[in-house]
Amino acid sequence: MAQKYELKSKEVWDGNMAAAHALRQAQVDVVAAYPITPSTPIVQNYAQFLADGYVDGEFVMVESEHSAMSACVGAAAAGGRVATATSSQGYALMVEVLYQASGMRLPIVMTVVNRALASPLNIHGDHSDLYLGRDAGWIHLIANNPQEAYDMTLCAFKIAEDERVRLPVTTNQDGFLVSHTAQVVKPLQDEDAYKFIGEYKPLNPMLDTKNPVTYGAQTEEEWHFEHKANQHKALMDSPAVIKEVFDEFEKISGRKYNLVETYKLDDADIALVLMGSAYETAILAVDKAREEGIKVGLLMPRVFRPFPYNEVAEKLKNVKAVAALDRSAPMGTTGALYNEVAGALAANGQSAIMTNYIYGLGGRDTTVEHILDVIKETNENAKAGKRVTDLQGFINLRGPKLSFN
């Protein structure tokens, strides 16, 4: 029986420590992982908890991230609660198996510390890995600070394992800006956290040898489509469960999460849409802009997949102009968040003027002043009643101004 870990009501944890404690409190049966910067301390801390007697489960060291996710798939199919952590190149190496995990409807939780993808090699934060896994059939939750990294990881288990969902979930936090930044975190006590997540309920476990089952079967043109449509429906239906879990979490923690988070959007003329730690930096920019008389608000999809397009459109129905900020190289088109928001507005007959900004690649600093500039440009579009700024701009990029129209 694992020892109880003494926690203070307020701890000073970075995002990695916060995620590691959430994994410990979930009493995971199997963690299989191959450490990679900047998520290494999640695995390192977890291994330390295990060595110190705070964890009962198995920690499996493997030879690559492909093997890590493969071991997770095996352990989850066997009937255990399973988790791992990764970043960047490790995430990329896992991609093949990410699709296997979701296709087999295995409720694995992966704490992702978002990092740029090579080449050139870079260890710092951007959303390239999150975007790479976008279509892998996982639920993707976004955390903006260490407290949220902890909270989202606890919620992830409960969402993933709900019998109406049974899908894998990632929790995402920005490399270094969250993962290596120590802030005040108010943890739940071990028993409260575990009670919230609940006992793991195996569904069709392979170790139940009296009821043999098949995982990862072959289906060709006669059934593949139905399986994939079924899987997609599970994702599309999951927001109801996500909302329930967030509501229940609020009851025990006092912290309220939503499918779509907003800041000062109710009376706003213009809106910025962005995800991750920069959302919090943007809150300060909004406050400054409002002192200058610009009525601006913010929106963030807390859940990137399934993308809450109708909620996004509803929240943006009164704004005249929207800037979507993507922290990933768009490589040949507008950024993914721009595309999602534009699609959401179009689907609901809305026609706010839309622009796209690329920012923060490879950890490039994005300050309150940078975001204030975006707010001012977006306000120009609202005032003109048409787009007078570039379709795609680049924030804090060195060299001559780069833009596309």
Place this chain on the structure above:
Amino acid sequence: MLQIRWHSRAGQGAVTGAKALADVMARTGKYVQAYSVYGAEKRGAPMTAYDKIDDKPILDHSKWMIPDYVLVIDPSLVFQEEIVENTTDDTVFIVTSHLDKDDLLAMAKHLQGKKVYVIDAIKISQEEIGRAIPNTPMLGAFIKVSEIIPFEDFLVSIEDILSKFPKKIIEGNLRAIKRAYEEVK
């Protein structure tokens, strides 16, 4: 918001020092951020660490700051002009050096006209802890200069934060902190 920038070499404990200070201040009810700017650095490479301390939650996740305090825990970095970047006339510098202040300022011209305090944190850590890990003596000097919290309260918190270490290490660090508190000038 109080903002502090540490200049260090990787391996000297600036990250640990920044996190310890954040932990101490969080125990007084403050909100904190402690982080560092990492390169793909090796042990010995110059690096910076940061503390932000405020009465309300800290939302700014950018790395940029105008520090109120600059803490230099490596004696050679005192001579690098980077330590005065983004500082104001009010920024307070607490630097590690075996030189006295006048001799130091004669050589480190970028510090002339600045508010400078000197502590030999390397010597203190070598003598009291047995290793050149100048982070905790720097904290002792910082508490003296900043008067941010009563020294007795600081000692209670830091002893608890160090409690995972062996008794000998804890006692050495406490001696180093107390000595730096007395010797900074």
